[in-house]
Amino acid sequence: MAERELNFGEALNEAMRQEMQRDPKVVIMGEDVAGGADVDHLEGDEAWGGVLGVTKGLVKEFGRERVIDTPISESGFIGAAVGAAATGLRPIAEMMFVGFMGVCFDQLLNQGAKLRYMFGGKAKVPLVIRTICGGGYRAAAQHSQVLHSLFTHIPGLKTVVPSTPYDAKGLLISAIRDDDLVIFFEDITFGGIKGAVPEEDYSIPFGKADVKRAGEDVTIVAIGKMVHHSLAAATELEKQDKSAEVIDPRTLSPFDEDTVLASVEKTGRLVIADESHPRCNVATDIAAMVADKGFDYLNAPIKMVSAPHTPVPFSPPLEDHYLPNPQKISEAALGLF
Amino acid sequence: MAERELNFGEALNEAMRQEMQRDPKVVIMGEDVAGGADVDHLEGDEAWGGVLGVTKGLVKEFGRERVIDTPISESGFIGAAVGAAATGLRPIAEMMFVGFMGVCFDQLLNQGAKLRYMFGGKAKVPLVIRTICGGGYRAAAQHSQVLHSLFTHIPGLKTVVPSTPYDAKGLLISAIRDDDLVIFFEDITFGGIKGAVPEEDYSIPFGKADVKRAGEDVTIVAIGKMVHHSLAAATELEKQDKSAEVIDPRTLSPFDEDTVLASVEKTGRLVIADESHPRCNVATDIAAMVADKGFDYLNAPIKMVSAPHTPVPFSPPLEDHYLPNPQKISEAALGLF
Amino acid sequence: MDIPKDKLLWIYERMQLIRVFETRVSTEFGKGKIPGFVHLYAGEEAVAVGICANLTDADYMTSTHRGHGHCVAKGVDVRGMMAELFGKATGICKGKGGSMHIADMDKGMLGANGIVGGGPPLACGSGLTAKTNGTDQVTICFFGDGASEQGTLHESLNLAAIWKLPIIFVAENNGYAESTPAHYHCSVENIADRAAAYNMPGVTLDGNDLFAVYEAAHEAVARARAGQGPSLLECKTYRHYGHFEGDAQTYKIAGENERYQNELDPIKRFTDAVLSRGLVSEAEMADIDGQVNAAIDEAVKFAEDSPFPEVQETFTDVYVSY
């Protein structure tokens, strides 16, 4: 494995670049994914490369026919991405913030997710929708949402929440090659995260959790940003002589039940950390699965560390209070002993 | 209590009529809620009174200023209902089928649900959205959805799923008087259900579950149509000498944890019947709550009876196979002994 | 514009095939053989057929909840369609879709759609595919007058315009959205007047006049194939039945149904025109009538005789995690 380090966005950028080189059917579309469309002085260059710069440089290599700026018409262009996927392209659509998904929700719920089934298998929808999620940026209620639970609820969608640059590249390559509609969540606070990423292309299979830290006494299943918080919590727990196993499911749908159940069988205790609002979220989903299939392994109640059932507040002290953090996770775990 | 019987739609109609009489700020809006707008020969009369006729007769009594037909512009008119509620009206908007909510999802997720919070409490959104839900009508993937789990996930929304005409009237009156945005789910198969409904207006508080059948051996929490299936399952279980308690939460958000926990404390066994798709649904939500707060009461794994993680198929034998039914519920319960 | 004789025969055959198909669906629905919701296209045949007479199988189409006519015009097999309506395993979607989701990717038919306004964004997608691949495939996007008030249409018209996509947007203005008349729900008299808002050509025409539809489509399709971008055609038409089977139609004006079913009927008008101009003979038409009736009888029999799908089919054609 190369020792080269990339940050989160660079890893995603490389995944897209390599897939676009490999397969001419892959196109990118979204608001300002290149930026400056039809601005003469930019010529082949872009203005933005996406709101966080993740698609930077791609328009130079692949041209504006394959890196397509869209108007602010999410129903229109996400629906178009579904239609394009059903007729032979493999689009990667950028839906800037996941909080905006409401404006094109039907395209996901009733079109992209259901075509293949409703048509008796005669259509497929090889579409990836990349989107920014998560709190901590002081971006307030509409721009700080997680919402992966909503999409995990919907049959026909796959949901992917990477937590490291390595996973991000490998999972995005898998997503692009997948024949179903994949929603790919990128945490807004991951800009600074760096990690080793191989130069060659590689794919990480969906439905295969990664044990980010092995442990014996308590299982912590953590989604996205919560993986980092849970690793910090595990360090804290170590000081209290409790050994925590941290599992990153990486994909929520499909979900790797086996890895979680095997861990709970070993530890007898389960904490789930999910930044979602607490009702009907992925934490409850995992808890319910274990309360059914792993009931006999459990030595203690299942604890969930989620955000409260409120919108995300703007003011920094409130948002900090709102968000799950390492301390809340380690306290939940300690409460089980 | 009057012995008078009404069917489900009549109970809803009476709730709206009485609230409109009581409060001139209550207006109804939606597609064909009267029907035949601007059709001369109908004069004061309506053509449809809603797609299932639930608002029939209201336009005659209250006029087209208060029973307002809308174009097929759900973002427009649901957003308008939010704006009207924030400025002093108390609209009841009909969003024909819950499966269509995708076309106006932002109005719920980011506007109606969040205004009060984002504005520091200075706005309220007293809006009820009535919608048809559920399978069994052979209406295929887009018209047979349940989706209450999606809305229960979202802070700022309240979700109500009545199962009887009595509950329907009392809960709808509460919903209209509530200062938050309430989504009110009406099962498409309930047209034929009749029951005693008092003539006077009455309200049923939110967050208060109803024990539809008392029992000792197993708790069945059931949502909407599943209440009826669970009562049938309970009868079947009785034959096997198992006494089932059937709890109807009636409102999912707020949710009455106490009644469920008290029942599980008594029975030690829990089955949850929810027609939703199985991931991140209300069944997992309740299961997780009990696996946390009621862990010590449990003598057996928690079982969920939900629809599978597929869109709703059209063909009758497939849809029958897809839907939860009394037999699946009683089998799940029996599996716990 | 002269239409070649074989095309005239094809047109007549397709219009009749739709009419007889829909009439039969109404009957079978009445008998309880067809479950769910059914929206019939009878009365609007000249629109679908007049447009599709300009297409090949490689061209794309998006449709609506009232999609049977579009399918037949695009060449979808009526046996597979009827079996689908019956929910049978031999249905074009294995019985999993039903009336509102009939699709046939082999014919470029991207699906009926239960969501009003669901089609236009998908049409931009197939348009984008054709443009990206550099083919001359066009996409027809059918939508109703009611759908013209849906935001997706606006977004799609603008997208198609700025990207010069090869799409013909066809408003089927049958005067009503369910029970709500177009003159109430729509702020302009002609939906096609909105084309100017997207800098694209817009034409309003008599949608029950096969020749008018054919000619307008001919031009719009040629434009699209030549890379000159989208057009908007509004076809004023009428549905002979209610919104769906079961609609009491109290909103319709007295005599309206009769007038449209007789003097304004698109098939009758086409028949009168070709006969009076001697383009097609009565015998040829009778021949076609016979074939059409036989085809529909055979489709119903096929549907009735076909098995329901195995219940395991519930779990196929989708990734199932639980």
Place this chain on the structure above:
Amino acid sequence: MDIPKDKLLWIYERMQLIRVFETRVSTEFGKGKIPGFVHLYAGEEAVAVGICANLTDADYMTSTHRGHGHCVAKGVDVRGMMAELFGKATGICKGKGGSMHIADMDKGMLGANGIVGGGPPLACGSGLTAKTNGTDQVTICFFGDGASEQGTLHESLNLAAIWKLPIIFVAENNGYAESTPAHYHCSVENIADRAAAYNMPGVTLDGNDLFAVYEAAHEAVARARAGQGPSLLECKTYRHYGHFEGDAQTYKIAGENERYQNELDPIKRFTDAVLSRGLVSEAEMADIDGQVNAAIDEAVKFAEDSPFPEVQETFTDVYVSY
């Protein structure tokens, strides 16, 4: 049209108040005092102020992500606004909303909106309330050129038209949606040309000319108050800053910023006009400048000195089940 002197002074004061507010926000943002995303309105003052000069507190307004100017023009207290941007308990929304969600129901200000296209449907709602209650309140619906490609706008324009709602839709065409120029994302040259698609009056005007905006708004507001329905005004304008603080603005054309910040600046043009026509004196203006600067200094001090909200505020103003 003659504008009374006290109104001219009010106009100058509001435009300056916006300008100085935004300039100061940029500074405080740079210092790290203001968290999150901030979109500045500087350069577009004549639009908000020219419109709002025709309103009372009872009238309604919906806004956008670029909402500070709208708020100030509608009379929202700048201390409460600045404190909101700082996330303080004394903020107009208790610090819970921030820049993108400033609202003041007492001033009819129904909120900035982080969702592009979120405002127009809400505007139909306040319009419906006014119509139902039989008042003469109007609603101003601001939206950007980028937002004009959002389906919600189409639906709202149509709704407002068929219901004859008292709404003035104001397109603030500043040439860009983020980094994407309007000539790319919009299929027509003038957004107001789309008014015809809804059978409502539409006017495109120089949005940096306070007088032009004021007059057009005057007429549209009068129409709306008289029950004659909605209008669409397009104000061509420009933002002096980037899309948000931090935007490198590489998409802007060389010299564009400078031209708009100097000769085309709306405040400069207004000042030149009123001075040259002797309507207002330099001394009066200097006086206002002093007050404005003091007000903003005081607002920043107020914001800095105010406490953050108590963490328990996280759980108020919403029903919290868990």
